[in-house]
Amino acid sequence: MEKLTREEIKSLLLLSISSLFDGITQGILVLQESIAKKALFASNFDISLIGVIANGTMLFSFFISYFFSNKNKKTLIIAGYLFCRAIFIFSFLISNSRIFLLFLFFFHVLFSVQVPVFNSFLQSKFKNNRGYVFGITRMILIFFIMITSYFAGKFLEISPSKYKLLLSLVAVPSFFTYSIYFYLESGNIYPKRNLKEESTIKTDITKITKNKDFVFFEIAFMIYGFAFMIMVPAVPIYLLQKLKFSYSEMSFVQGILAQIVIFLLTPFIGRLYDKINVWKVGTFSFLTLVLYPFFFFLSYLFNTKLFVYPAFLTYSLGLAGINVLWNVGSITFSKKDSNSFLYQGFHVSLTGIRGILGPILGYIILSTMGLIWNFIFSITLFAIASLVNFLYSKKALITNN
Template sequence: MRSLFKKIINHYRVPDDAYETFRHDFKYGISKGLVLAGSAGVAGVILKKSFSASDFQVALLYSATNLGLLFSIFTAVHAERANKMNYAYVPDAIARTLFILTAVATALIPNAWLFTAILCAAYAFNSLNTPVLTSIYRSNYPDHSRGKVMGIVRTVFNIAFVVASYVFGLMLDLDGHNYVYVYPIIGLVGLWGGWQLRKINIIPTVHTTSPMHPIRSALTILREDKPFAHFMGYWAIFGFAMLMIDPVKTIYVTDPAYGINATYEEAVLAVTVIPQAVMLLTFAFWGRQIDKYGVIKIRFLLNILPTINVILFYFATDLRLIYFASFLQGISMSGAQLSWQLCVMEFAPRQQVGLYMGIHTMLTGLRGIVAPFIGAWLIGTSGMGNTFLFAAGLMVISTVMMIRFSANHIRRDIEVPLPIAAERGD
């Protein structure tokens, strides 16, 4: 493993001051890839194919991740403290343990609601530490190469995800109840990865605590930092459409009522493996663009292919066009993931990164809890095709707003060296 690190570092020139964090984050990324392989996309397929579950239960799984994001504002207030690692590690460990419990409990009592309930809790805990992780990356990775280094980790993350997802899909095609073996594997590897995360030595920053309640602090920032509030609003429109349409895609490719009725392997390929595999080819590219231009200047570009993806789903009548749509989406997904993780750094003062990220994740969670159910509701009231068109319309509106916003945006995350006199305090 150590020789692999050296080859990667030499090839991508990971800065020396990022090496120790990168070494542990690399292993953590591998474990998170396997955890993602048990995400709502795969679990939704299991629900539809193994349990013949309702659309509501699939939507519930997709909303659960966002429940953790909604409440992550309460971990965000600890993101600049010396013991911040506890708030990153503990939610991870709980989530991984719940993955194992999912298999044990449903092996004894095979029930769709039991499967859904335990996994919902696991997904919620899994996303609870997002603001703290962002703060760690801000303090431990240098500004000039953060996007590139995180892009390397995300590439490894997605390699692990693609391989694991495909293997799990094959296992489920052999027997739909093989999920009782899938989730213990995910949980155990996830616990190992969490321990690697815990080994990261946090670089000290100015520790701040807000005297106000987290929600009041968030509202104060949104009221006083107008550019940040506006961008969060524009992002929310696009994010709502994406979160609404994700479970709709799973329902479309797996439910026999819509004619495709994909197998486990085909469904997992369509909704997760293909876009994630294509992402591997573009992480380095988008990481360099983010380091050079910033998230805000290129975010609208990352909206275009997902919009085309949704339009192609509208026209799709077989898996060939769906596979092509997923391929197109994968080209921009790497940049979308990096930009989601890094965007607040272009607005937040260094000592408030965790709180700003907490606002971002809270707003993501708020729309993410509602959006999947709106998608399921629209299928029943307006039809599958109109649901895809509605989502595409929201994406276009958001993209136009982001183009206008980016024209005048000034980054706050680039540290400008002080004059010598200023460094001396003159």
């Protein structure tokens, strides 16, 4: 690892502080399905829609990335906070699950901006060591997600009727996160582009799709994504409806167990990202995630909570690698084009496509075939994703220097 410059240390400190506050923000809504089901009596279809909203809104990312690529994003950052975070001041208006879904739409749609913006900071503020920087900031984010979700679960266990008060707090920590983003973006200088240099969506997509390594990276991620999304409606419905998990139990498995291994390994994996083939990380991560639905399969067969805990631990182990690849993998493939913002926008938009189709497919499977089939299909797709990644890794000569 090369030594960080003075400016890079300053940027790392600011991104770490922003991640702290973002962890508090996200930690509040770890229990979004639990609040919908327990406090607002949401249907199984509504729970599936939360999965669609949380992931499908990423579809906007490429278009946002296209229009703001190599352009100042300060206006976008301000508008994002006002319309998608400050709006939670009005949480007292939430009286049923459909209104809650509307608030969740605003909350999650902002990630189609936040993820590419954060990724652009990694590229513009750090010459090297991006995996290391990502690992540190991600560790801070996850730590505060765990802490916040734990106390949120305890709070709702004691005062379940005060969920609106809890939700209104989203506006506060997110203010500090986006203030820091605004400050960092203010320091970026973008060169003026003449008309001949202006590209179109068609030419940008063509450029991206001609990058064969990136295309295969996305194919493997698409298969993995459907395996993951099929589980999105199945897991909360299974835990809340069949196993009768409480707020505290949900916050423990979703907010702590699902994050703990990611928290411990992300800095380590982030350092590895700077040194090793990204395909190896993907192959291992996808293969590990096979165990996630497998343990749920066992839990369903034996009707016990016992297997839920190792399920979330293996989920956390697999996601430790996935999070690094998902967030900064595009930098590897955009080195020649020097435009990670556009690549990441394309990558996140594909997440949006499977985020719309996957939870709906998951709902159809659990409604027509039963929950156990969600687990079986997920096991199969995770295994296929790992195999695709492994086979292509034999051909790919990608290094992470």
